Amino acid sequence: MRHHISIALMLPSPLMVAGIGTLLRSLPDLPCTVTELQPDGYMEAIARMHPAILIVDPVINGVEWDVLKSSSSSPMKIIAVLTQQMPKTALRWFDDSFSIYDNATAIIDVIRRNVKADEDIDKGKDLSPREKEVIVGIVKGLSNKEIALEMNVSVNTVMTHRRNIAAKLHIHTPAGLTIFAIVSNLVKLEDIKSDMDKL
Numbered sequence: 001m002r003h004h005i006s007i008a009l010m011l012p013s014p015l016m017v018a019g020i021g022t023l024l025r026s027l028p029d030l031p032c033t034v035t036e037l038q039p040d041g042y043m044e045a046i047a048r049m050h051p052a053i054l055i056v057d058p059v060i061n062g063v064e065w066d067v068l069k070s071s072s073s074s075p076m077k078i079i080a081v082l083t084q085q086m087p088k089t090a091l092r093w094f095d096d097s098f099s100i101y102d103n104a105t106a107i108i109d110v111i112r113r114n115v116k117a118d119e120d121i122d123k124g125k126d127l128s129p130r131e132k133e134v135i136v137g138i139v140k141g142l143s144n145k146e147i148a149l150e151m152n153v154s155v156n157t158v159m160t161h162r163r164n165i166a167a168k169l170h171i172h173t174p175a176g177l178t179i180f181a182i183v184s185n186l187v188k189l190e191d192i193k194s195d196m197d198k199l
Helices: 012-025 042-051 064-072 102-126 129-138 144-151 155-169 174-183 190-197
Strands: 005-010 032-036 053-056 077-082 096-099
Touching: 005 012, 005 042, 012 032, 012 102, 042 064, 042 102, 053 102, 077 102, 096 102, 129 144, 129 155, 129 174, 144 155, 155 174
Parallel strands: 005 032, 005 053, 053 077, 077 096
Antiparallel strands: none
8 A cells, every 4th residue: 555645736727626636536546635736825835735746737827847846845746737738848847747638547647657756766765875876887787796896895795785675675677777766866867878879
């Protein structure tokens, strides 16, 4: 069972608030509290609530998305509800989006994907700095011996770190660790692409 999460809705339409709120509250595997926020005083409300997810209309006037994204004291996913086509550059401050024309399943998938990413970050909180270094080495495609040389430790130490990582994260493949490393900001997607280009 997932832990209880707080979801805030900052949408101009009462109908959208009611519909999305009802959809979220109906999910038995996603226990959540859904709260409506007004654009006036939204920063104070978010600081008070610490929502895990903020669902917004990206064209609300008076909201500085860059400030909101950078000033949040706790990790918060911002999901845009699209009522019209928007260029990708206009969506750069948002973690994800869905359209009002999407069906319920597609909307739920977006929410679950962002809750899962949040849970993956929580899972990695008890990793040691050395274990994180090993993950980065694995993601870069280095062998145990290469990781050991880079970290100035023995191969046995690297193998112990790998066992501990698998036990803590329940991830047993390089592909799974790559996804975890990207979501947890241990590596950037651009770095992985540039490493792949060198091959």
